[in-house]
Amino acid sequence: MEAGELAPRLEAFLQRAQEARRVQVDGLALLAGGASRQTWAFDAVIAQADGETVRVPLVLRSSPRGGGPGAMPPDLEFRLLSAAYAEGVPVPQPYFLADESLGAPALIVGRVEGETIPRRLLRDEEYAGTRRVMAGQLGAILARIHRIPVDKYGLEALPAPPADASPAETEVNRFEQVYRAIAPEPHPAFELAFRWLRQHLPPGGERALVHGDFRVGNVIFGPEGVRAVLDWELAHVGDPVEDLGWICVRSWRFGNDRLPVGGVGTREELVRSYEQAGGFPVDAERVRFWEVFGNLRWGIICIMQARTYLDGRSTSVELAAIGRRTAETEWELLNLMEQD
Amino acid sequence: MQDRPTYSELLKAVERFLDEEVVPNAEGTRKFHARVAANVLRIVTRELEGEDEQLSAECERLDDLLGASERPASRTALREAIRMRTEELCRRIREGEADAGPYRERVVDHLRTTVREKLRVSDPAWLGRDEAPEGEAAP
Numbered sequence: 001m002e003a004g005e006l007a008p009r010l011e012a013f014l015q016r017a018q019e020a021r022r023v024q025v026d027g028l029a030l031l032a033g034g035a036s037r038q039t040w041a042f043d044a045v046i047a048q049a050d051g052e053t054v055r056v057p058l059v060l061r062s063s064p065r066g067g068g069p070g071a072m073p074p075d076l077e078f079r080l081l082s083a084a085y086a087e088g089v090p091v092p093q094p095y096f097l098a099d100e101s102l103g104a105p106a107l108i109v110g111r112v113e114g115e116t117i118p119r120r121l122l123r124d125e126e127y128a129g130t131r132r133v134m135a136g137q138l139g140a141i142l143a144r145i146h147r148i149p150v151d152k153y154g155l156e157a158l159p160a161p162p163a164d165a166s167p168a169e170t171e172v173n174r175f176e177q178v179y180r181a182i183a184p185e186p187h188p189a190f191e192l193a194f195r196w197l198r199q200h201l202p203p204g205g206e207r208a209l210v211h212g213d214f215r216v217g218n219v220i221f222g223p224e225g226v227r228a229v230l231d232w233e234l235a236h237v238g239d240p241v242e243d244l245g246w247i248c249v250r251s252w253r254f255g256n257d258r259l260p261v262g263g264v265g266t267r268e269e270l271v272r273s274y275e276q277a278g279g280f281p282v283d284a285e286r287v288r289f290w291e292v293f294g295n296l297r298w299g300i301i302c303i304m305q306a307r308t309y310l311d312g313r314s315t316s317v318e319l320a321a322i323g324r325r326t327a328e329t330e331w332e333l334l335n336l337m338e339q340d
Numbered sequence: 341m342q343d344r345p346t347y348s349e350l351l352k353a354v355e356r357f358l359d360e361e362v363v364p365n366a367e368g369t370r371k372f373h374a375r376v377a378a379n380v381l382r383i384v385t386r387e388l389e390g391e392d393e394q395l396s397a398e399c400e401r402l403d404d405l406l407g408a409s410e411r412p413a414s415r416t417a418l419r420e421a422i423r424m425r426t427e428e429l430c431r432r433i434r435e436g437e438a439d440a441g442p443y444r445e446r447v448v449d450h451l452r453t454t455v456r457e458k459l460r461v462s463d464p465a466w467l468g469r470d471e472a473p474e475g476e477a478a479p
Contacts, residue, residue: 188429188430188451195434195436255465316373317376318376324458327455
C-alpha cells in the first residue's frame with residue numbers, strides 16, 4: 001500500500017481505537033519494505049475528547065496476509081509483546097492490533113529511537129561504553145524473557161515440543177526436515193553436525209518461553225545500552241539455553257571473534273549476568289550444544305533464503321548472495337565439533 | 341577465445357561502477373543492495389579464477405574417500421559427478437561411517453579443504469580470522 005492510501009485509513013482506525021475527536025497521521029514513511037512485511041514510521045497527533053492534543057511516535061508493522069507456513073499470527077504476537085512489556089522486558093510498547101481496514105494484519109507499537117546496525121555498535125566511538133555493558137544487559141534481559149509465565153498471558157498457542165519429547169531433539173528433527181526438503185546440493189558438514197547433535201542431546205532441562213532470534217542485530221540500542229528487543233516472531237516454548245547458544249553464533253560477531261557474544265562479550269559474562277538476574281542455572285556443555293545447533297540452524301536459514309531466489313519467489317540480489325554464506329557455518333561447525 | 345577485455349576486466353568495470361558511482365549516490369535499501377551486488381561480482385571473479393583447479397582437486401579427494409572413479413571431460417559433467425559423489429559421502433556419514441576413528445579424520449580433512457576453497461571464493465575474511473591462507477591477506 002502507498003503512503004497516500006494508508007494515511008487516511010490509519011487516521012480512521014486510530015480515531016476509532018482511541019475514541020479521539022480527531023487523529024492526524026504525520027510524517028508517514030516506509031522504514032523497511034520487503035515482500036514479506038512492511039514497516040512504517042509515523043506520529044499520531046491525537047486531539048483527545050478532553051481537548052488536549054498529544055503526539056505519539058508509532059510504528060506500524062504489517063505481515064503478509066495469511067503469514068505463510070509457520071508464521072506467528074499477529075494476535076499472538078501482540079499478546080506476546082504485551083506479556084514481555086508487562087514483565088519489564090524492554091520492547092516497543094504494544095498499542096493496537098490493527099484490523100483488516102489497513103490492508104493486512106498489523107501491529108501498532110511505540111517507536112523506539114536508536115541504532116540497530118551491529119557494525120556501528122562494534123566500530124563507532126559513540127558506542128564504546130555500550131560495548132562494555134551490552135553482553136551483561138543481554139544476559140539479564142534473557143533471564144526476564146525466560147521467566148515470562150506462558151499460561152498467565154494466554155500464550156499456550158506458541159509452538160511447543162510435545163510434553164514427553166526433548167525440546168533439543170524436537171528442534172533438531174524440525175531443522176533436519178527443513179534441510180532435507182530444501183537443500184539444492186549435498187552438505188556433508190551438515191550431515192556430520194546432525195550426527196553430532198543427536199549424539200550430544202542434552203538431557204531433560206527446563207522448559208520456558210524462548211525468544212528464538214535473540215541477537216545484537218535484533219535490538220535497538222543507544223549509547224547507554226539496549227533500548228528494545230525486537231523480532232519476536234520465532235518465539236516458542238523450549239529449552240531456554242537455546243537463546244544463549246544462538247547469541248554466540250559466529251555470524252553475529254561481525255569479525256570480532258575474540259568476543260563470542262555478538263562481538264561484545266564473553267560466554268562467561270553472558271551466563272553470569274543471566275544467572276544473577278534470575279535465569280535458570282546454565283551448564284556450559286548445554287550452551288555448546290545450542291551453539292552448534294545455532295550455527296547449523298543459521299546455515300539452513302541461508303539455504304532457505306537463497307531458495308526464495310532459486311525458486312523465483314524473489315529477485316533480490318541479497319537473497320541470492322546469501323546462499324554463499326552457508327559455507328561460513330560449515331567452517332564454524334567443523335571447528336566446534338572437532339573441539340572434543 | 342574472446343577479445344579483450346577479458347571477463348575479469350569486464351567484471352572489474354561493473355564492480356567499479358557499482359562501488360564508485362551507484363553506492364555513493366543511492367540511499368537505504370538500494371545502497372545496501374548495490375554494495376551486495378559489487379561483492380557478488382568479486383565472488384564471481386574469484387570463482388572463475390580458480391574453478392578448474394578446485395573442481396579437479398575436490399574430485400581427487402573424493403576418490404581417496406570413496407574409491408577411484410571415471411573423470412568426466414567437461415566441466416559441467418565434472419560438477420555433476422562431484423555432486424553425486426558428495427551425496428554418496430553424505431550417505432556414508434548418515435550411516436555412521438564417519439562417527440569416529442581414522443575415516444572421520446579423513447572426512448573432516450576433506451571437508452575442511454573443501455569448505456576452505458568455498459570460503460576463499462565467497463568470503464576470504466572469514467578464513468583470515470582463523471588462519472592466514474598462503475599468500476592471501478584478509479581484507
